[in-house]
Amino acid sequence: MSNDARTPILKVQHLSVSYGHVNALKDVSLEVFPGEIVVLIGANGAGKTTLLESVLGVNPLRSGSVVFEGREISGLPADRNVRAGICLVPEGRGVFASMTVLDNLLLGAHHNMRNVQSSLLRIFEWFPILAGRKKQVARTLSGGERQMLAIGRALMSAPRMILVDEPSIGLAPIVVNDIFSILKRLNREGYTILLSEQNANKALKCAHRGYVLETGTVALSGTAERLLSDPGVREAYLGA
Amino acid sequence: MQGFVAQVINGLSLGSIYVLLVTGFNLLLLVAMIIHFSYPQVVVFSMYITWIVLQLTGNNLVLGIAAGIASSIALNLLSAPLFQKVMMKRGEVDINSTMVLSMGIGMIITDVLSHTFNKGLPIAFPDQLAGNTPLLRVGLISVLTGQIWSLAVGIVAVSAVFLILYKTRPGRAFRAIAEDPNGARLVGIPLLRTGLASYALSGILGGIIAVLLAMVLGSASPGLGEQVAHKVLAVSIIAGLGNLAGGLVVGLILGILEAIVQGYISGTWSDAIAFVIMLVVILVKPRGLFGSKV
């Protein structure tokens, strides 16, 4: 299927980001089209988290541009971009452990409190487990429940695009399957998803396209099937 | 026994002022991420502003109180950009510079007060404000109006702060930043704006404290700021830096202890209690009795 006729919802061009003297990202370009699930695979330290956080607006860009829904958002602060429709489910840090499930969800709607009640109802429909633990402090949730809470919290800001950083980290395989089916369900509902994963196998199986990051640059890109069958990718990331 | 009860009431009213001060200090620590040593000096400066306005308006209480609260908010907000500038070092928060900056601010305030208002002599608040009239009499104890006010307003103010923190949108943002500033940023909470809001809230608290101090003490002097500042630091260290609930408990207990000791031992020794306890705590349990939150 040709994507040339559609405009990407997210277009990253020649992005370079550095921490002090360390070049975390060098000339990275990628596109995400509306309705897609796109995966970033790569080893630890390849720059996946840096890329997602830079798109969100947390890191200053050394050079390059980020365009979301046709508008240039490079250099804009994170809270502006959250309000504009992007949100991030951070790795391992999506929830505030000392606050209740409800408070965590309400934080997600920080910028848009008008439809809070209906948003909450929807989240509780999606994640009935969370509904039962509304008043519980997030610290008492299991790993999988916390990940669900993090995703739910991101959904509360009514985003059009969700960035997910390593959703499977620290979770049991069964739980990982649950999380990925949630992501697929979200995608069917219309959310565009850009996620980073070390577990390339599961991620590529539910994605449309993928990019392989190595030491801050894009080494390879293509459809999910192409990447799954690529011998280099298989050897490095799929444990084949 | 009756004397003891009087001292306890005295102590509770003093203690609620300590609690308010430590809460304002902790808010700035947790949300604005600064150590504001001279927060109490800003409060005392507001007391002086109240005094001036009272003098100029013929003891118009409403104007005086409003002026005190306004000046506290103004001073806090004005110092915010200075703190922001000083605390950013290569992307990380340099909290030590905020300490030094606040000491500089304290130096200036204390010295200005020593040289300008009333030529540095202590100021006295008019009877309408200073609650020196006894409201209740139980046997030989009289409870002064000032003490009742301070206790009542203290309870209301502390409850209001906790309500704001736990039931409102800005309060949620405060708590998120207090727990994890980076995580809060990733969730899309505007750190700068929210930090400023905490300066404003501490400013409002500061103004209320200024009025209460005027009621309870009936007077102020340039050195009052330093005295109170050291007590507040003591409370916050003993309870644990940033620990709001702990500050509540320790503030009240310290107030009561000081009042009791003052009744039996003379003079400045009562102040020394706070310091001795603090010294022991900091040497033995540096994170405070209830654990520090930073």
Added chain:
Amino acid sequence: MPLPLYYYLSITAVNILMSWALYLPYRVAHLHFITIANMAISGYAAGYLVMSLHVPFGWALATGFILGGLIGYVVSRFIGDAPTFAVVIVGFTFIFITRTVIQNLPAVGGTMGMFGLPNIGGNPESHRVIILAILYAMVVVVGWLIHRFDHSRLGRAASAVFVDPDLAASLGINRKKLGMLVQTASCTIAGGSGVLYGFIYKSFHLDFFTFALVGIFMTVIFVGGYATLWGTVVIAPILYGVPLLLPSEIQEWRVVIYGALLILVLVLKPEGFITPRFVRSIETFLSGKRRKRNISLKEVT
């Protein structure tokens, strides 16, 4: 020697010494305000020894140093590796408790203080000369010791701890031992300075040892530059001397001006005026001149 010059030179020396006493612990990010309490404790002790027990000044001065060092050492066993905040609080607490105790001790004059300490050397002239000699000898010795520290392995370790304590610990630097060393040294210096401070005026009074002193010494260090010892040497005489030349109405506002300077420096030039880079450029300039001189001599011969 005219009296104003005596006071200026002696007080400047004390300012330099006390600012160095604060400079040293700040190399590991500790604002060691307990030194003010050391001044008071050693000072009053020495005053009492000389006045009431007729101990010779030399022994009293030595006692001042030792007392300072002992207190510094014992306290450093607890706060050698404490966070800056804790060190500051301990310092404030000691200042407060010291002042309270002295206030209530009739033996050292309580709130009135001690007056009429005897002249060292028998008459006022020799007293002043001896005091100045001791003070400036101390400045040279302490300055040399700190210079050696800064350019040694320990000084480099201290810089590492200042920038990143965790990284320093992982490099094998023993934060506690280093902290204990600088704290003890700083308190020793402070003890001796306190004794001399009082003997400059031949009296001891609580007004000499107030919290305001903290602000003054901090201004000297931060305006001068907290990364080298030269900042103190240059700034202390200026900061103390310039207000003396101004009309008395402005002099009253000395502390406000110091506070404003401190804030300005923190916001605009956080490293202070005399930075390590500046010192290095002066050093290269001086050695360059020397080289040029040597070259021209060679050309002649």
